[in-house]
Amino acid sequence: MSRASWRRAGPLAAVTAAALATTALTAPTAYAGASAAEEPPEQIVNGTFDAGHAPWWGTANLTLDSSTGQLCADVPGATVNPWDAIIGLDNIPLAAGETYEFRFFGQATPGRVGKALIQLPVDPYTQYLSATPELSVSGNDYRYTFTAPVDLPNAQVAFQLGGSTEPWRICLDNISLRGGAEPDVYEPDTGPRVRVNQVGYLPKGPKKATVVTEATAALPWQLRDGAGRTVASGQSTPRGLDPSSGQNVHTVDFGRYTRPGTGYTLVADGETSRPFDLGYAFYEQLRTDALKFYYTQRSGIEISEELRPGYGRPAGHVGAAPNQGDTQVPCQPGVCDYTLDVSGGWYDAGDHGKYVVNGGISVHQLMSEYERSLRAPTGQPGHLGDRTLALPESGNRVPDILDEARWEQEFLLRMQVPAGRPLAGMAHHKIHDDSWTGLPLLPHLDDKRRELHPPSTAATLNLAATAAQAARVFQPYDRAFAARNLAAAKTAWAAAKANPEVYADPADANGGGAYNDPDVSDEFYWAAAELYLSTGAPEYRDFVLASPHHTGDVWRERGMDWGNTAALGRLDLAVLPSGLPDRARVRASVAQGADRYLATLRAHPYGIPYNPSDNLWDWGSNNLIINNAIVLATAFDLTGATRYRDGVLETMDYLFGRNALNQSYVTGYGEVASRNQHSRWYARQLNPELPNPPRGTLSGGPNSAIQDPVAQQKLRGCAPQFCYIDDIESWSTNELTINWNAPLAWIAAFVADQDAGGAPHPRR
Numbered sequence: 001m002s003r004a005s006w007r008r009a010g011p012l013a014a015v016t017a018a019a020l021a022t023t024a025l026t027a028p029t030a031y032a033g034a035s036a037a038e039e040p041p042e043q044i045v046n047g048t049f050d051a052g053h054a055p056w057w058g059t060a061n062l063t064l065d066s067s068t069g070q071l072c073a074d075v076p077g078a079t080v081n082p083w084d085a086i087i088g089l090d091n092i093p094l095a096a097g098e099t100y101e102f103r104f105f106g107q108a109t110p111g112r113v114g115k116a117l118i119q120l121p122v123d124p125y126t127q128y129l130s131a132t133p134e135l136s137v138s139g140n141d142y143r144y145t146f147t148a149p150v151d152l153p154n155a156q157v158a159f160q161l162g163g164s165t166e167p168w169r170i171c172l173d174n175i176s177l178r179g180g181a182e183p184d185v186y187e188p189d190t191g192p193r194v195r196v197n198q199v200g201y202l203p204k205g206p207k208k209a210t211v212v213t214e215a216t217a218a219l220p221w222q223l224r225d226g227a228g229r230t231v232a233s234g235q236s237t238p239r240g241l242d243p244s245s246g247q248n249v250h251t252v253d254f255g256r257y258t259r260p261g262t263g264y265t266l267v268a269d270g271e272t273s274r275p276f277d278l279g280y281a282f283y284e285q286l287r288t289d290a291l292k293f294y295y296t297q298r299s300g301i302e303i304s305e306e307l308r309p310g311y312g313r314p315a316g317h318v319g320a321a322p323n324q325g326d327t328q329v330p331c332q333p334g335v336c337d338y339t340l341d342v343s344g345g346w347y348d349a350g351d352h353g354k355y356v357v358n359g360g361i362s363v364h365q366l367m368s369e370y371e372r373s374l375r376a377p378t379g380q381p382g383h384l385g386d387r388t389l390a391l392p393e394s395g396n397r398v399p400d401i402l403d404e405a406r407w408e409q410e411f412l413l414r415m416q417v418p419a420g421r422p423l424a425g426m427a428h429h430k431i432h433d434d435s436w437t438g439l440p441l442l443p444h445l446d447d448k449r450r451e452l453h454p455p456s457t458a459a460t461l462n463l464a465a466t467a468a469q470a471a472r473v474f475q476p477y478d479r480a481f482a483a484r485n486l487a488a489a490k491t492a493w494a495a496a497k498a499n500p501e502v503y504a505d506p507a508d509a510n511g512g513g514a515y516n517d518p519d520v521s522d523e524f525y526w527a528a529a530e531l532y533l534s535t536g537a538p539e540y541r542d543f544v545l546a547s548p549h550h551t552g553d554v555w556r557e558r559g560m561d562w563g564n565t566a567a568l569g570r571l572d573l574a575v576l577p578s579g580l581p582d583r584a585r586v587r588a589s590v591a592q593g594a595d596r597y598l599a600t601l602r603a604h605p606y607g608i609p610y611n612p613s614d615n616l617w618d619w620g621s622n623n624l625i626i627n628n629a630i631v632l633a634t635a636f637d638l639t640g641a642t643r644y645r646d647g648v649l650e651t652m653d654y655l656f657g658r659n660a661l662n663q664s665y666v667t668g669y670g671e672v673a674s675r676n677q678h679s680r681w682y683a684r685q686l687n688p689e690l691p692n693p694p695r696g697t698l699s700g701g702p703n704s705a706i707q708d709p710v711a712q713q714k715l716r717g718c719a720p721q722f723c724y725i726d727d728i729e730s731w732s733t734n735e736l737t738i739n740w741n742a743p744l745a746w747i748a749a750f751v752a753d754q755d756a757g758g759a760p761h762p763r764r
């Protein structure tokens, strides 16, 4: 049947056809279907919930819980329609004429009839399969078949659970839809099997490479210079199967060769690596590029074509049509009855949202990069000074890195609830469009309604932490601004103490990310640490000393990030001067954390300080990896032990191409590098008149949960390192963000400060 004639036949015909083909297995026994070898392809992503439930979603009245290995939810009572509560999954490809088998395990307490649909995801919600499983307390397996009447790239699985006066609980598991065409097999072009840092190695630093090979015994290797002459040789070390890539690999160590130069290659197992340098100029360049990224992320100001050739654009969200903000932004309906001027700041990522929690860690890490340059034995503050970043403010005698940080910090201050209003002193969690926009879309062309979302304790503590830090950092340059920040920090702290459990709603994610965080004890610790370091006041010191994070293990296996901030506080307490009674222990704890990340790196065949024990890589894995390198770098600053510095350099090798995909994750760095990061305005992949992201932009990197349609179509079944695609629509593996470039900038400055990689030198 053609698509058009099917449409005329209407949804009822589909329901009937589906119902005829329906068989429910009432016994919870395994279904004796075709053998695995003959089974048609699986179309459902993550139907087993062994490690979370992404990309499944629920309506706002459901909290999905997959902690037991099943997908469960408490369904509220007093709903009217079946569709008032839904658990769903999007982007299932259907092929016309193909027969599918839909199976799942379902259980309800108390027992209840549910509704399981496979349907069009938009009006008129045409149903290709409609089943009404009688869910029992003991649970059953269900099986249905249907023939797809249409070709559709994005059918939806929907369990409609509403319509009950009484509350109940549902659990689902082993959800499977088999049939249809084999999904496209996407084969990334990974080039030569010898994997190197395609940008370069410090002449006196470690130099390692990875060879992907079937060989189990050591292999000979040769290092060739730019003229093709062999300048060093040796034998590889077999490392066996690497679970993060599914590859058998060897390590090559050519660290003893130290002559600077360009165009080196490494040869092993009949393959020649991509070229690389021995030098450090590229880190000097990255120190600048990674920070220059922020100016073109700015909201509320025209981006000058003169300062950023190819990137000039009108100011976004300055109250000029078609923009609806950000100079007078109302709250979401019912949240507040005032408007705020929350213009300025940086756009978070590829979207036009601005989020206090994520702005917080980003501006903090920029200010910390600056503070490090002043205090670390190898710090070189001159490289971060005035006129280093080609900003509109360059020439104002303030270090450019602080001018850039101030652009964001001013925005964070504007997000604070004014005196006299409910929850005064807290910070609104975020501001963004009331629904998602498409790509490409330049900031000044966004016509959606902008809304303030409710204040949260997490946002308030991000404001307290960054404002406290800004108070000390800006003191020498602008005392009034410093004082304004200190006052805001203290007010925010008091407001957070008075409202310690106001959490952002995880379902509040239409038009922007949720950035929800159910545990803010780490934000409390971080904010108290910054307030203490800036004021020395006993109140904050006592809070720090009493916090479980002060003596607890803050060195997460996965790394620190916007939702896990305890390590930010610990690092600053370790490196900044204070009268903290147990400061020596705090400093020693950084080396302990670094030793753990170093052990992970050394055990990893690709030399990565990140290896989650569940072998599932996170959204934004690159930022976790590089944040772990910040712990290593800080341990180097504190102890001078070169093993920590070497760990940082090896981490950069991974990001610059010594990885399973044989590519650099930083735009403009390395022969093959990410350049199509998800962005509404650096959208060259969609419109050749727009630019790619600027040089020095970090991509989020492999994400095992493949949470966007492109990744789900192309990367199904990927080993962690392969869960990445340089496609602008792959927002869950390939976005750019302000919080990912911040640790990149921090580390770039750290490595540039090491010059050629010899012994630590005194500060210049």
Ligand code: 9MR
Residues within 6 Å of the ligand: 348, 349, 350, 351, 353, 512, 513, 514, 515, 619, 620, 731, 735, 736, 737
């Ligand atoms: O970086 C965020 C990641 O840790 C979360 O898992 C993910 C889903 O909530 O959201 C990421 O943040 C995105 C945000 O929600 C919206 N702007 C783009 C951010 C980067 O992808």
